[in-house]
Amino acid sequence: MMSMPRIPTRMIVPSLLLAALIVIPFAAPLITAEDPIKMAVRYRLAAPDLAHWLGRDEFGRDRLARVLYGGQVSLTVAFVATSIACIVGTFFGLIGAYFRGPSEFITTRLSDIVLCFPPILLALLVVTLFGPGAGTLVAVLSVLYFPTFARIAFSEALRVTSLDFVEASRALGTPSRRIVLGTILPNIAGPLSVQYSLTAAAAITIESGLSFLGLGVVPPAPSWGQMIRGARQFMNQDPLGILIPCAALVLTIYAINFFCDRLRDTLDPKGGAGSGMDDVSAPLALANAPAIDDPDVVAMITDLRLETSRYGTPVAVIEEVSLTLRANQCTALVGESGSGKSLSSLALMGLLPGAIRQASGTLQLRRKSGDVVDLGFLDARTLEDIRGNDIAMIFQEPMTSLNPIHTISGQMIEAILAHRPMSKTEARSHAIALLKRVGMNDAERRIDSYPDQMSGGMRQRVMIAMAFACEPRLLIADEPTTALDVTIQAEIIELLQSLRQDQASGLSLLFVSHNLGIVADIADRVAVMYSGQIVEEGLADLILRDPHHPYTRALIESMPSSHEALHSTGGDRLPAISGTPPLPSARPSGCAFRDRCPIAIASCAEIRPQLYPSPDGERSVRCLRAPEAPGGLQMSRTEAA
Amino acid sequence: MTQAPLLDVQKLRKSYPIGRRGLFSRRTLNVLHDVSFSVAPGEVLGLVGESGSGKSTIGRAILRLIESESAAMRFKGQDLNTIPSGRLRDLRKDMQIIFQDPYASLDPRKTIRAVLSEALDAHGLHRGPARGPRLTELVNLVGLDPSFLDRRPHEFSGGQRQRIGIARALAVEPSFIVCDEAVSALDVSIQAQVLNLLADLRAMTGVSLLFISHDLSVVRFISDRVMVLYLGRVMEVGPADQVHFAPKHPYTAALVSAEPSLHRENRRIRLTGEIPSPLSLPSGCIFRNRCPYALPACADTVPQLQTVGDQHQAACLRHDIL
Numbered sequence: 001m002m003s004m005p006r007i008p009t010r011m012i013v014p015s016l017l018l019a020a021l022i023v024i025p026f027a028a029p030l031i032t033a034e035d036p037i038k039m040a041v042r043y044r045l046a047a048p049d050l051a052h053w054l055g056r057d058e059f060g061r062d063r064l065a066r067v068l069y070g071g072q073v074s075l076t077v078a079f080v081a082t083s084i085a086c087i088v089g090t091f092f093g094l095i096g097a098y099f100r101g102p103s104e105f106i107t108t109r110l111s112d113i114v115l116c117f118p119p120i121l122l123a124l125l126v127v128t129l130f131g132p133g134a135g136t137l138v139a140v141l142s143v144l145y146f147p148t149f150a151r152i153a154f155s156e157a158l159r160v161t162s163l164d165f166v167e168a169s170r171a172l173g174t175p176s177r178r179i180v181l182g183t184i185l186p187n188i189a190g191p192l193s194v195q196y197s198l199t200a201a202a203a204i205t206i207e208s209g210l211s212f213l214g215l216g217v218v219p220p221a222p223s224w225g226q227m228i229r230g231a232r233q234f235m236n237q238d239p240l241g242i243l244i245p246c247a248a249l250v251l252t253i254y255a256i257n258f259f260c261d262r263l264r265d266t267l268d269p270k271g272g273a274g275s276g277m278d279d280v281s282a283p284l285a286l287a288n289a290p291a292i293d294d295p296d297v298v299a300m301i302t303d304l305r306l307e308t309s310r311y312g313t314p315v316a317v318i319e320e321v322s323l324t325l326r327a328n329q330c331t332a333l334v335g336e337s338g339s340g341k342s343l344s345s346l347a348l349m350g351l352l353p354g355a356i357r358q359a360s361g362t363l364q365l366r367r368k369s370g371d372v373v374d375l376g377f378l379d380a381r382t383l384e385d386i387r388g389n390d391i392a393m394i395f396q397e398p399m400t401s402l403n404p405i406h407t408i409s410g411q412m413i414e415a416i417l418a419h420r421p422m423s424k425t426e427a428r429s430h431a432i433a434l435l436k437r438v439g440m441n442d443a444e445r446r447i448d449s450y451p452d453q454m455s456g457g458m459r460q461r462v463m464i465a466m467a468f469a470c471e472p473r474l475l476i477a478d479e480p481t482t483a484l485d486v487t488i489q490a491e492i493i494e495l496l497q498s499l500r501q502d503q504a505s506g507l508s509l510l511f512v513s514h515n516l517g518i519v520a521d522i523a524d525r526v527a528v529m530y531s532g533q534i535v536e537e538g539l540a541d542l543i544l545r546d547p548h549h550p551y552t553r554a555l556i557e558s559m560p561s562s563h564e565a566l567h568s569t570g571g572d573r574l575p576a577i578s579g580t581p582p583l584p585s586a587r588p589s590g591c592a593f594r595d596r597c598p599i600a601i602a603s604c605a606e607i608r609p610q611l612y613p614s615p616d617g618e619r620s621v622r623c624l625r626a627p628e629a630p631g632g633l634q635m636s637r638t639e640a641a
Numbered sequence: 642m643t644q645a646p647l648l649d650v651q652k653l654r655k656s657y658p659i660g661r662r663g664l665f666s667r668r669t670l671n672v673l674h675d676v677s678f679s680v681a682p683g684e685v686l687g688l689v690g691e692s693g694s695g696k697s698t699i700g701r702a703i704l705r706l707i708e709s710e711s712a713a714m715r716f717k718g719q720d721l722n723t724i725p726s727g728r729l730r731d732l733r734k735d736m737q738i739i740f741q742d743p744y745a746s747l748d749p750r751k752t753i754r755a756v757l758s759e760a761l762d763a764h765g766l767h768r769g770p771a772r773g774p775r776l777t778e779l780v781n782l783v784g785l786d787p788s789f790l791d792r793r794p795h796e797f798s799g800g801q802r803q804r805i806g807i808a809r810a811l812a813v814e815p816s817f818i819v820c821d822e823a824v825s826a827l828d829v830s831i832q833a834q835v836l837n838l839l840a841d842l843r844a845m846t847g848v849s850l851l852f853i854s855h856d857l858s859v860v861r862f863i864s865d866r867v868m869v870l871y872l873g874r875v876m877e878v879g880p881a882d883q884v885h886f887a888p889k890h891p892y893t894a895a896l897v898s899a900e901p902s903l904h905r906e907n908r909r910i911r912l913t914g915e916i917p918s919p920l921s922l923p924s925g926c927i928f929r930n931r932c933p934y935a936l937p938a939c940a941d942t943v944p945q946l947q948t949v950g951d952q953h954q955a956a957c958l959r960h961d962i963l
Binding site: 163164165167168169170171172173174175178182183186187336337455456457458485486487488489490493514515516517518520521544554555556558559560561562563564566567568569571572573574575576577578580 | 685691692701704706729730731733734736737738740741742745746747748749750751759760762763764798799800801806809813828829830831832833834836837839840841843844855856857858859861862863865881882886895896899900901902903904909912915916
């Protein structure tokens with residue numbers, strides 16, 4: 001975000017350049033004692049000398065003085081006109097967007113009318129009517145440019161007005177004037193200030209153009225357009241005369257545009273870093289991958305560590321994550337936001353965001369052919385072949401993962417043809433068969449509809465059908481039901497269950513979720529993540545019925561559905577854990593949970609707990625006080641509560 | 642109820658125009674159909690329903706953030722439909738809202754001090770030297786540190802932002818707050834903290850809440866009474882535990898049974914079909930096309946709310962079978 005008092009480093013050079021170009025013309029009396037309109041025909045077109053650094057023009061006037069004083073006129077006209085356009089346009093835009101109704105009509109129609117005229121024609125018309133001169137120029141340019149400001153202010157204000165914080169201000173009874181000026185205006189200032197710089201640059205050009213045509217500033221007053229006009233006739237004898245005003249013009253416009261570009265980057269909350277596309281970081285190949293002998297193992301994550309960089313130093317976002325995914329098994333990855341559960345699953349797809357780097361560990365996958373590959377050793381082509389074919393993924397929000405401008409059939413056929421050589425008609429009938437399999441009635445007809453013609457539940461069914469298009473061995477479902485209503489959620493979970501049992505090749509499902517209730521429904525094994533680590537892992541029944549890690553226990557205890565006898569009216573409180581999960585850069589020493597842990601002891605700050613396996617190997621837990629830990633002192637559930 | 646209700650809403654309707662058919666006739670989409678309810682002083686009324694049920698619309702209609710029609714909408718005896726705009730501003734001091742999205746509900750450019758001051762300034766409360774102590778008191782009330790006052794929202798976690806949103810609503814000492822999915826965007830462990838905070842505040846200040854949520858367990862825990870909505874109509878209303886554990890409407894029963902639970906064996910009531918489009922609702926009972934108990938008679942009459950227990954009403958012809 002923008003922090004107002006500090007000027008970002010990248011703004012320093014463009015700001016200084018722009019400031020210099022504006023200040024220098026207005027400091028003209030300090031720079032030269034010459035009068036810009038005093039003629040000396042005797043010295044016409046004289047070459048530069050010590051007293052007249054840039055020589056003299058066709059009437060013997062000092063060029064330095066003319067270019068400086070001309071700059072005063074050009075810049076004043078441009079900035080005054082732009083400021084008027086900006087203030088008037090913003091006013092109309094804000095009023096239109098906040099009050100809607102008739103004021104919206106006036107704002108949009110008024111700017112439409114002005115936008116209908118070709119700008120130069122409109123300018124010519126007004127100048128012809130009112131006669132040339134700086135005042136007319138300012139008026140023309142303001143009228144020309146106010147619609148752009150009105151449009152931008154209108155659409156931006158419309159966006160901001162719909163945000164909750166504006167609604168909150170209205171609910172508080174804050175007067176409209178204060179909401180518009182104090183809340184909406186600051187939030188649309190970014191795009192407006194960029195538009196201001198762009199318009200100022202354009203205004204300088206138009207001013208010069210009109211002056212060049214003799215319709216702008218009246219001679220003998222200097223302006224850059226006037227200078228070009230005058231020097232044009234003597235271009236062959238005296239090229240300097242035309243080069244000087246042109247250079248001034250180019251330099252000024254360049255400085256303004258340079259300033260705009262940097263300003264836009266600075267005002268953009270994303271900081272303008274990178275190319276917009278997420279670079280996918282190449283996974284790191286490590287030689288010491290463990291051999292997978294068990295044919296049931298579909299994928300294995302070993303000792304994964306993912307890092308991001310903060311002020312140049314690497315910060316681990318995920319540490320020591322190991323997970324074995326087997327055929328015919330559903331493994332749930334559970335955790336709160338920021339726990340690293342989604343990153344772990346994206347690493348398996350080779351889709352880590354550019355800022356995240358795999359620092360160590362291996363990601364192995366058994367392909368359909370039976371070969372075990374290390375995802376870190378693969379080139380981009382092979383990875384693309386694996387995605388969709390061996391591993392498929394469904395996401396939380398089916399609306400954003402489906403392309404709204406293509407029909408379902410188009411998107412499904414494309415997905416099928418990407419991995420399977422067949423004709424389009426075959427692909428279409430395959431797609432229809434898939435939609436029927438995911439429980440879509442009337443699939444033959446509905447396959448030709450667009451995503452927005454379907455309900456959220458149906459869209460998620462389409463995503464599931466697409467994921468199953470190539471019978472993957474591993475399906476990653478990242479919060480697939482979080483955006484859905486409970487009744488629809490239950491249907492989708494049931495669908496995933498039945499598809500899992502149908503698939504002959506033995507599907508392994510990695511189910512990423514924050515909802516322990518759903519996990520209890522679908523998962524065979526559970527891995528609970530906290531602050532980038534797996535803190536407890538094992539059979540779902542064992543973990544959820546009798547959690548050994550205090551965090552797992554706290555998670556279950558915090559759910560209101562765990563306390564059907566409690567009611568707030570009776571003065572009951574939910575057993576909540578205090579505090580919030582630590583940021584990756586501020587994890588405490590020792591156990592990451594100890595700050596919030598009800599049973600933490602002194603050694604929790606000193607020893608980093610390992611994942612201690614139980615004697616039967618069915619579960620493991622990362623807690624010094626768990627019974628699995630060497631010498632662990634387990635407190636009973638009641639004591640902890 | 643012997644006490645006069647704090648808020649009394651009769652036959653609330655809301656419709657949106659959706660394009661024209663011919664020059665004068667407009668097609669409208671009705672999102673609320675004659676919703677009536679009341680909230681007693683100090684009471685928490687839970688509002689549950691799936692997306693499209695109109696639950697958020699009700700909250701915004703009461704606060705007059707959107708325009709609506711109703712036979713009567715009385716808050717502390719004043720008719721909200723006819724109140725002049727000057728009086729409405731005064732009334733806003735008494736009715737507040739807490740939003741779902743802790744990221745969108747705070748102006749990214751304002752410090753917490755400015756956010757809370759806006760609330761006080763709007764009604765000329767705690768001016769001058771009294772301002773500082775009041776702001777400190779507010780942040781303490783929601784369990785935050787006073788040193789947070791001069792920071793901006795992006796420095797806070799979702800749970801902390803939600804607490805700031807609660808402090809903003811409490812700043813003007815309202816007697817009624819609409820909580821629109823106020824804990825839905827929070828992680829489980831943070832959600833429990835905020836729920837406890839709301840329960841404490843209610844016990845301390847006696848504020849009434851309209852608690853809107855899609856999460857039935859959360860609503861049951863926090864509410865005295867619960868109202869279940871389906872496509873803009875009230876299906877069932879009654880004491881929280883009764884509605885949750887002994888629902889009388891098949892839709893409520895299906896909702897409760899669909900909720901994933903760690904502790905209950907799931908015996909889910911299967912609903913057939915999809916939620917109908919609000920533009921082409923079934924005749925009679927709007928739930929009948931998905932209802933496992935529907936009879937031919939359900940297509941003929943729109944079932945009215947009828948008393949099925951103490952303070953407990955359901956709009957179902959077959960409420961006796963559950």
